[in-house]
Amino acid sequence: MGINELKNLVEKLAALSKENEWVEFKLNNSDPEVIGQRLSALSNSACLHNLPFAYLVYGISDTDHEIKGTTFRFKSAMVGNEELEVWLVNRLSPRIDVEVFDFDYQPDVHIVLFRIPAASVRPVLFLNTGYVRINSSTRKLMDYPEKEAKIWNKASFNTNPFEKRIAMSDVKEAEIPVLLSTQTYFEQMDMPYPMNNDRLIETFEREGFISRSGVDWNITNLGALLFALDLRKFENLDRRALRVISYDGNNRYDASMEEIFHQGYALSIKNAIRWVWGHLPSGEHIGDVLREDRPLYPQKSVRELVNNMVLHQDFSIKGIPTIEVFRDRIEFSNPGPPLISPDRFIDEYQTRNEILSEIMRRLGFSEDKGSGMDKVVAYNEKMNLPAVNIMAKENRTVVIIYAPKKWADRDRGERLQACYQHSCVKYVGGQAMTNQSLRERFGIEERNSAMVSRVIKDALQEGLIKDLDPEGTSKKYKKYVPYWA
Numbered sequence: 001m002g003i004n005e006l007k008n009l010v011e012k013l014a015a016l017s018k019e020n021e022w023v024e025f026k027l028n029n030s031d032p033e034v035i036g037q038r039l040s041a042l043s044n045s046a047c048l049h050n051l052p053f054a055y056l057v058y059g060i061s062d063t064d065h066e067i068k069g070t071t072f073r074f075k076s077a078m079v080g081n082e083e084l085e086v087w088l089v090n091r092l093s094p095r096i097d098v099e100v101f102d103f104d105y106q107p108d109v110h111i112v113l114f115r116i117p118a119a120s121v122r123p124v125l126f127l128n129t130g131y132v133r134i135n136s137s138t139r140k141l142m143d144y145p146e147k148e149a150k151i152w153n154k155a156s157f158n159t160n161p162f163e164k165r166i167a168m169s170d171v172k173e174a175e176i177p178v179l180l181s182t183q184t185y186f187e188q189m190d191m192p193y194p195m196n197n198d199r200l201i202e203t204f205e206r207e208g209f210i211s212r213s214g215v216d217w218n219i220t221n222l223g224a225l226l227f228a229l230d231l232r233k234f235e236n237l238d239r240r241a242l243r244v245i246s247y248d249g250n251n252r253y254d255a256s257m258e259e260i261f262h263q264g265y266a267l268s269i270k271n272a273i274r275w276v277w278g279h280l281p282s283g284e285h286i287g288d289v290l291r292e293d294r295p296l297y298p299q300k301s302v303r304e305l306v307n308n309m310v311l312h313q314d315f316s317i318k319g320i321p322t323i324e325v326f327r328d329r330i331e332f333s334n335p336g337p338p339l340i341s342p343d344r345f346i347d348e349y350q351t352r353n354e355i356l357s358e359i360m361r362r363l364g365f366s367e368d369k370g371s372g373m374d375k376v377v378a379y380n381e382k383m384n385l386p387a388v389n390i391m392a393k394e395n396r397t398v399v400i401i402y403a404p405k406k407w408a409d410r411d412r413g414e415r416l417q418a419c420y421q422h423s424c425v426k427y428v429g430g431q432a433m434t435n436q437s438l439r440e441r442f443g444i445e446e447r448n449s450a451m452v453s454r455v456i457k458d459a460l461q462e463g464l465i466k467d468l469d470p471e472g473t474s475k476k477y478k479k480y481v482p483y484w485a
Contacts, residue, residue, distance in 0.1 A: 003103060006101055006103055006105075006111075006113065007105060009055075009113070010057065010059075010060070010067065010105060010111055010113065011067075013025075013055055013057060013060070014060050014065045014066075014067055015065070016065070018136065019062055019136040020133075020135070020136065021045040021048070021049060021132075021133035021134070021135065021136075022042060022045050022046050022049055022051055022053075022054040022055070022133070023042075023054065023055050023057070024038055024042065024055070024056050024057070024062070024133070024136070024138075025057050025060040025061065025062040025065065026056070026057070026058050026060075026062065026070075027058065027059065027060075027061060027062075027068060027070055028058070028070055028071050028072055030058070030072040030074075030077065032077075032079050032084060032087060032088070033126075033127075035056070035084075035088060035114075036088055036091055036092065036126040036127065037126055037131050037138055038056050038114075038131075038138060039056070039088065039092060039096075039098060039114065039116055039124070039126065040092065040123075040124045040125060040126040040129075040130055040131040040141075041131035041132050041133045041138045041139075041141075042054035042055070042056055042114075042116045042133060043096055043116050043117065043118060043119045043124040044119050044123050044124055044130060044131065044132045044133075044141060044147075044151055045132055045133040046116065046117070046118035046119070047118040047119040047120070047123075047151050047154055048132070048147060048150055048151060048154075051118055052117065052118055053115050053116060053117060053118065054115075054116045054118065055113065055114065055115060055116065056113075056114040056116065057111065057112070057113050057114070058070040058072045058074075058111065058112035058113075059072075059105065059109065059110060059111040059112065060111075062136075067105060067109060067111070068109070069105065069106075069108065069109035069110045069111065070110055070111065070112060071110075072110075072112050073102065073110070073112070074100050074102050074112045075100075075102045085100070091126055091127050092124060092125070092126055093124070093125045093126075093128070094121060094122065094124065094316075095316075095317065095395075096116065096117050096119070096124055096316075097117055097236075097316065097317065097318045098114055098115070098116050098117070099114070099115040100112065100113070100114050100115075101113045101115070119151055120316075121316075122151070122152065123141055123148060123151045123152070129141075129142075130142065130148065132144055132147055132148075161353075161354075161355055162221055162315040162316075162353065163208070163220065163221050163222035163225070163353060163355040163356050164208060164211075164220055164221070164222065164355070165220065165221050166211075166218045166219070166220060166221070167218075167219050167220060167221045167223070167224040167225075167234045167235075167236075167237055168218065168219045168224065168233070168234055168235075169213055169216075169218045170213055170214075170216045170217075170218070171210075171213075171216055171217045171218065171219055172216055172217075173197065173201060173216070173217060176200075176201070176204070176210060176217060176219070177200070178229075179219060179224075179228065179229060179233065180204075180209070180219065180223055180224070180227040180228060180229065180264075181227045181228075181229055181263070181264065181266070181267055182200055182204065182227065184227055184264075184266050184267055185203075185204070185207075185209075185226075185227060185266070185363075188266060188363040188364055188365075189362070189363065201217075204223065207222075207223075207359065208220055208222050208223070208355065209222055209223030209226070209227065210223055219234070221237065221315075222355060222356060222359070224237050224264060225237065225240060225264055225265055225356065226264045226265055226266045226356075226359065226360075226363075227264045227266055227267070228262075228263060228264040229263060229264075229267075230262050230263065231262050231263065231264065232262055238262065239318065239319070239320055240313075240315070240320070240321070241260050241261055241262045241263075241268070241320065242260070242261045242265070242268050242269070242272045242306075242310070242320075242321055242322075242323070243258070243259070243260045243261075243320045243321070243322045243323070244258070244259050244260075244261070244272055244275050244276055244279075244322070244323045244324075244325070245257070245258045245322065245323070245324045245325065246258070246279040246324075246325045247324065247325065247326045247327070248327070249326070249327055250326050250327050250328050250329075251326075252324075257279065259272075259275055260320075261275075265310050265360070265365075266360075266363060266365070269306055269307065269310065269365060272306060272323065273299075273302060273303055273306055276302060276306075276323055276325055276330070277295070277299065277302065279325050280295055280296060280297065280325060280330075281296060281327060281403070296403045296404060297330065297380075297383070297385070297401055297403070298379035298380060298382070298383055298385075300375065300376075300379050301375075301376045301379045301380055301401060302330065302401075304372050304373075304375055304376050304379075305330075305332045305376060305399055305401070306323065306332065307360065307365050307366045307372070308332070308366075308372050308373070308399070309321045309323070309332045309333065309334045309399075310334070310356075310360075311351055311353060311356060311357050311360060311366060312334060312336070312338070312339075312351055312352065312353070312397065313334035313335050313336055313352075313353075314334075314335050314336025314337075314352055315335075315352075315353070316336075317335040317336050317395055318335065319334070319335025319336075319395065319396065320335070321333070321334045321335070322334075327403070328402060328403045329400050329401065329402045329403060330400070330401050331398060331399070331400050332398070332399045332400075333396050333397065333398040333399075334396065334397055335395060335396055336352070336395065336396065336397060337392050337393065337394065337395065337396070337397060338390075338392050338397045339351075339352065341392075342390035342391065342392050343390075343420070344484070345373040345390050346373050346374045346377060346421065346424040346425060346428060347374070347424060347427070347428050347482075347484075349372075373388075373390075374424070374425055374428050374429075376388060376401070377421045377422075377424070377425050378425050380401060381421075381422060381425070381441050383404070384404065384441070384442065384443045385401065385402060385403070385404060385405075386402040386404075386405050386410060386414050386418065387414055387417035387418035387420075387421050388400070388401055388421065389401075389402070389417075407442065407443075407444065407451070412458065415455045415458075416455065416458055416459050416462060416464060418441070418442070419433075419438060419455050419456065419459045419464065419465065420459060420464040420465060420482065422437070422438055422441045423459075423464075423465045423480055423481055423482045424482050426481075427481050427482055427485050432468050432479035432480060432481050433465070433479065433480045433481070434477070434478065434479055434480070435449055435452055435453060435456065435476075435478065436449075438452050438455070438456065439452045456480065459480075460480075463483050464482070464483055465480045465481065465482060465483060466480065466481060466482075466483055466485070467479075467480060468480060468481050
């Protein structure tokens with residue numbers, strides 16, 4: 001929200017006759033445990049009142065509602081050696097996407113405003129205890145079992161996926177083509193643009209991009225995420241815009257360029273990929289006659305990983321899907337830990353966002369289910385690139401592809417991971433890995449097959465692969481499959 005919107009919101013809240021179960025005012029009591037308890041209570045109470053948000057405002061008197069300002073500074077507050085924001089997030093369960101606005105209402109009047117989303121999947125706990133607002137007081141939720149039951153009941157019926165929720169309500173029909181790139185949908189579907197507006201509205205309603213709101217319309221998260229001309233106009237979706245960063249070296253200390261693509265994914269994915277492609281280093285290749293520059297990475301891998309990053313993000317967790325281009329690698333990261341183990345990315349498929357996934361497949365952005373990461377690995381193998389690195393972090397999933405490395409520069413772990421991934425790709429394709437196929441993957445000549453045999457032996461010892469025919473006696477024709485096959 002902009003500063004004027006924040007000021008207007010503060011004035012509207014201050015104009016309330018009294019605090020209630022979804023609004024609380026404070027001046028300077030910034031005790032971390034008090035804040036945590038209030039976040040739990042306000043989130044749960046917003047759910048009970050069928051409200052999307054509750055508010056905790058520092059800088060307003062709870063007696064006369066005078067906007068006095070606060071000495072509290074959330075952004076710089078610490079609990080021991082830990083930032084207050086991190087401390088709170090780690091103690092709320094489930095984690096909720098609380099927004100905190102730390103700003104000056106007037107030059108000498110500072111305000112800290114918490115906008116707290118309503119509990120959606122179950123009651124929100126702080127330090128394993130749930131709280132709720134009773135009038136203007138904070139109480140333990142366990143003391144009000146009927147209210148706890150109502151929250152659980154609402155959560156059990158909260159089957160409305162993120163894509164179907166409302167991003168903007170009460171939109172005039174004429175405003176829809178102003179807010180959404182309707183042309184992009186028909187271009188991607190290879191369909192003629194409708195000759196009349198009724199046909200356009202009918203199509204967008206059928207696809208779930210918009211829904212009726214009395215005489216007007218709602219734009220859904222799905223419609224905005226895909227086709228928004230500017231995501232900043234949709235509250236809470238601007239943080240889902242694609243972000244790309246280019247670095248001069250191999251670490252994050254020397255960022256050279258950064259770009260945030262504020263359009264919906266149907267528009268921004270192609271632009272982001274072009275941006276990445278334009279900022280990649282190139283490798284010199286000696287052709288039959290001429291010396292030429294070729295990209296260090298397969299373009300199809302970059303495309304697949306950008307699409308995966310978008311499709312598999314967890315919309316309940318704060319974070320921006322980000323692409324980072326270094327001299328020696330590209331990192332793709334999205335909010336939310338993966339739903340499956342990183343070592344099963346090649347053969348398994350599971351997404352949090354089925355509706356988004358399906359429409360992006362129909363629009364031509366993503367592959368059929370289960371055919372993404374195996375293609376990335378296969379494309380990288382053709383260029384003899386190091387193994388793809390897939391990491392599951394607490395609140396993010398990170399996938400890294402690396403620039404070319406000589407055999408001698410690859411450590412044991414990189415060689416083993418490449419061996420395991422090669423066995424997975426072969427198995428998914430209905431084949432088995434052999435010494436020869438792995439040699440070809442590494443670009444190693446037959447006379448050096450012993451180098452590959454050592455990698456296979458180590459992979460067997462580490463339990464990454466297994467012998468397809470343990471009883472077989474011919475070492476030359478041995479075949480290997482992933483440990484889970």
